Amino acid sequence: MRCAVGIDFGTESARALLVDCADGRELGVAVHAYEHGVIDERLPMPDDHVTLGTDWALQDPLDYVRALQHTVPRLLDETGVAPADVVGIGIDFTSCTMLPALADGTPLCAVDELRREPHAWVKLWKHHAAQPEADRINAVAEARGEPWLARYGGRYSAEWFFSKALQILDESPETYARADRLLEAADWIVWQLTGVETRNMCTAGYKAMWSEESGFPDEAFFAALDPRFARVVDEKMSRTLLPLGSRAGRLCARAAAWTGLEPGTPVATANVDAHVSVPAVGVVEPGRFVAIMGTSTCDILAGRELAHVPGMCGVVADGALPGLYAYEAGQSAVGDIFAWFVDSVGTPHDVLGNRAAALRPGESGLLALDWWNGNRSVLVDGDLRGLLVGMSLATRPHEIYRALIEATAFGTRVIVDAFERGGVPVEDVVACGGLPDRNPLLMQIYADVLGRSISVAGSAQAPALGAAMFGAVVAGEHASIVDASRAMAPPMREVYRPDPEAVAVYARLYREYLRLHDLFGRDPDSVMKRLNDVRREQRELRPEAARD
């Protein structure tokens, strides 16, 4: 037997999966929660004295190494698979999760005198404190007519690489100066595994303004942001980028000791959790909309042509599958909204879900806008907020719960419609992630709202499986990720087919959703904007309230 290990570095934990390279059979899995998890209040120091600002979210890079040390040996132990039978290793990571490091790969936060400096730590994907830098980047890019901006739906996010890098420079120039390297945590962990620094095309394309045709933006652009930032790419990054599916290197002795695997085992180039899921769910063709549904939703759609679709997060050639453009889009809150509601009413998901399943579409008279965490879809506006309309004294919590599910489905339909109108065809929908397994009501509503069949992926751990597939590819077990996917992706677990009667009702409700969507989302003087203005002013006036 020839096996591959895929390691998925998530937000709260890492998960290592051991699979058979021949057929993708899952031999074992091991999960390890990060010791320090998401660091968003204070640095994990004995004295607890370094507190973080609003919207900060950091991680400790040593947690990633500890995850390797815990999961892989356990996997070998529990499965009884011999290290020699593990022929390839792949990883995927959240993104953009980035850190500053010394030239030898030492994270700055591991340097004694920098340990109390928040900017020396890993900035997690959901670190949202770089909004001023993102605003500056967008303003400068628009003013200069930067061509790359269109590839990001016209807006560069506060979550992305240069927003975060520029925040370090703005707020802690000495930390910026100490950073020999600025890199994605995905590339950093591959560096730890191989002992050699490499960079991947995927994160460069989606998060760092890079494209195969044009490379990175000019120095003049970076200089316009800050003269000290002019040479950020050449000083602290790399113009050498490896395509997905290529070998980053071989397992170094140190990492072999951490994991119990054989030194020299091939390690695949770093990848991103959403993108690595595409082959894992068996999608290797254009036109299949892959929705990775969890607390938020990330959608990946491959197309043959390059198009600029409003609201897409990014498009990268070979970004998920070779020879195809991979478009990324998403919704900034999905499962998070349901969890919010469950917390608010104190009734468990399954109780609400069972009652909600007995309702007919539209029967509650309720309709919601799913913007509890802004809108990162076609409106690209983090200031938007949720809305619920249609309540009567007879309205019950399970009716609201269903309306919230429906709202997120309408939000997905807006994205699907935008791709189709933008010239990127959508043939069918494949769902994976945490939500589809647990929530048949949700899947049926999505099928009815989208008017399309939705297949639920066979693997409950798509990212780790996808990472293992890339491990199998660099081991030479498959000629390409497409071949690996065909051999190793499990069959779809289930297909939800639209019910024509429900489709007709939801088509009417979707028209009303769109009316509200445009009314509140496109009017620069919308009620939501004015409420936000008041909210911000009033929070400013409250001395103790720092969080927003």
Added chain:
Amino acid sequence: MRCAVGIDFGTESARALLVDCADGRELGVAVHAYEHGVIDERLPMPDDHVTLGTDWALQDPLDYVRALQHTVPRLLDETGVAPADVVGIGIDFTSCTMLPALADGTPLCAVDELRREPHAWVKLWKHHAAQPEADRINAVAEARGEPWLARYGGRYSAEWFFSKALQILDESPETYARADRLLEAADWIVWQLTGVETRNMCTAGYKAMWSEESGFPDEAFFAALDPRFARVVDEKMSRTLLPLGSRAGRLCARAAAWTGLEPGTPVATANVDAHVSVPAVGVVEPGRFVAIMGTSTCDILAGRELAHVPGMCGVVADGALPGLYAYEAGQSAVGDIFAWFVDSVGTPHDVLGNRAAALRPGESGLLALDWWNGNRSVLVDGDLRGLLVGMSLATRPHEIYRALIEATAFGTRVIVDAFERGGVPVEDVVACGGLPDRNPLLMQIYADVLGRSISVAGSAQAPALGAAMFGAVVAGEHASIVDASRAMAPPMREVYRPDPEAVAVYARLYREYLRLHDLFGRDPDSVMKRLNDVRREQRELRPEAARD
């Protein structure tokens, strides 16, 4: 000591109050819950077989008599006041609460062979099953250009007298034929007390199309509704109407035996709970807006001139105070909305209220439309529904709770503004009812939203006190209800003064409330209407769901 008894017949119970006629001092109170309460599922029969339709709400008139038998003797017993010292009796009632009776006052539902006929029972004010009849009345009145329609803000309600009477004729013509009399329960209970049938001007004016200048509508109008309805006034009602403050009669022997009071004690003409509260809270002048705040809110405002104010429920000369027009307006759900939310989230009022009190106006970013039970204010549209906007993942239940309170305050401001624009000045606001006592946060928010001081009435049982004042007037203890009010109304308990900073913030939020109000409330193609269409159709398709 010379005392008066006031008996307030509410929705669930009756409350008798004994007061000193000289100064209004409250000597004792006795409450009795109706045996059958609100009858809205099945008639109270041993076999349980007569079930009621959607939106029905009945009462048993014998419950009212039993309430007299229980409360007044207990009051005398507990206070030790001698029956001879009780010199006058007044009552007030919910309205329009009406019933069919025989010529001798026997309620039809007390006639053996009619007991299983739902139309033979009392139709409670919140019986909402006569909407088709109300629609017909409005259509016919508009087509005929009936002049009285303007006095009701342009719309006659399904809750009112002729809607309910016409429903009896429509659905049970034999019951209609058996009814020698159709009358308000207020007048019926006075009949039981005095042995003589009388009718009061107040309910005739607010609920039965009557005015002092024009009397009832023509027979031709009633004939246009149904030829058998042409002579309803002359056949089953009365054109002799007594003004408020007049004596309806004297306590008859039978009622004296029920109550333990002296036969011959003067009994005041029947009155309505909201209207009788005006003198009880010490308001005897025009321009003082009295808000009776409970599950819903009823507002009474006296003015010197007759004006047609959009959204008012009705205006009647001498309807609350002699020599003044009394305008009635209201909000169809206030406390009910807060109770709905408390039920939904399972957190008690006081916990939510304490947390909500710590918020600054506008700090939550939330805004609501208070239409959980439609809008009976300027929009006069029962199909409207609630709306909440501004939710984020950080939104907490107490923030929503506060937004709901604020929404009802904005709803009150719409009414106050409509009166002022319509030429009926509002000088200040006096609040009474169940809500003001229990909820200082609510009162402060109302003061800040209205930008006016709000006085909270001194008596926690304003309707019963007002009824007792009318008892004192017919006893000759005071020359008029104005004099009685000056002598007997307790001083205001508390005054809430607007905080200028909060007033400024709420002025901004009120502008946004008005934008939503007009957007959803005035557009005949509004999203709320379309949602209602879908809701109704889908509920029709569900066989077991009769309720709406």
